[in-house]
Amino acid sequence: MMPISQAGRLKRRQSGFTLVEVLAVLFIIGMMAGAVVMNMPKAQDPLHKQGELLATRIGLAAQGGLVAQQSVGIMITQDGYQIVRFNNDLWEIVENFSFGLDSKPFVELTQNATKINLEAAEKSGVPVIRFDTTGLGTPFELKLRSGASAFLISGSVDGKIVVEPQE
Numbered sequence: 376m377m378p379i380s381q382a383g384r385l386k387r388r389q390s391g392f393t394l395v396e397v398l399a400v401l402f403i404i405g406m407m408a409g410a411v412v413m414n415m416p417k418a419q420d421p422l423h424k425q426g427e428l429l430a431t432r433i434g435l436a437a438q439g440g441l442v443a444q445q446s447v448g449i450m451i452t453q454d455g456y457q458i459v460r461f462n463n464d465l466w467e468i469v470e471n472f473s474f475g476l477d478s479k480p481f482v483e484l485t486q487n488a489t490k491i492n493l494e495a496a497e498k499s500g501v502p503v504i505r506f507d508t509t510g511l512g513t514p515f516e517l518k519l520r521s522g523a524s525a526f527l528i529s530g531s532v533d534g535k536i537v538v539e540p541q542e
Contacts, residue, residue: 421475422521422524423540430536433530440510447460447461447505447506454473455474458470459502478521484503512533515529517529
């Protein structure tokens with residue numbers, strides 16, 4: 376039989392965690408929490424979100440026109456944009472979209488280094504960005520600016536759309 380003093384010491388040594396073990400676990404939990412926080416998506420600027428959405432819709436309209444063998448276009452205004460298609464010698468509105476921002480963004484459209492008057496283009500009823508039945512499009516640069524953020528969407532003749540945040 377063991378003396379009582381040795382049995383008590385043995386029992387005390389086996390109960391609980393040491394300070395080093397607790398600190399090691401806290402360090403590991405902290406590292407994991409840091410990795411999660413670093414990989415969380417950042418809040419996206421509303422203008423950035425709307426610019427990405429507009430670029431996607433332009434690309435989808437171009438592809439839809441190619442599949443349907445119809446000329447399609449995008450009519451840009453200060454308030455939003457419309458997707459239109461050419462049918463029976465008229466441009467018909469397919470969908471209307473607003474920019475969906477708290478304040479109106481500054482919109483500037485250029486084609487072949489020439490700034491386009493959006494009001495005059497809207498009154499003409501002819502879209503300034505057009506894609507024909509082969510998928511070829513009007514080259515353009517569309518700048519959106521709201522507050523401190525700016526965004527550039529550009530399209531080439533072959534229908535490729537490039538989206539770039541501006542500083």
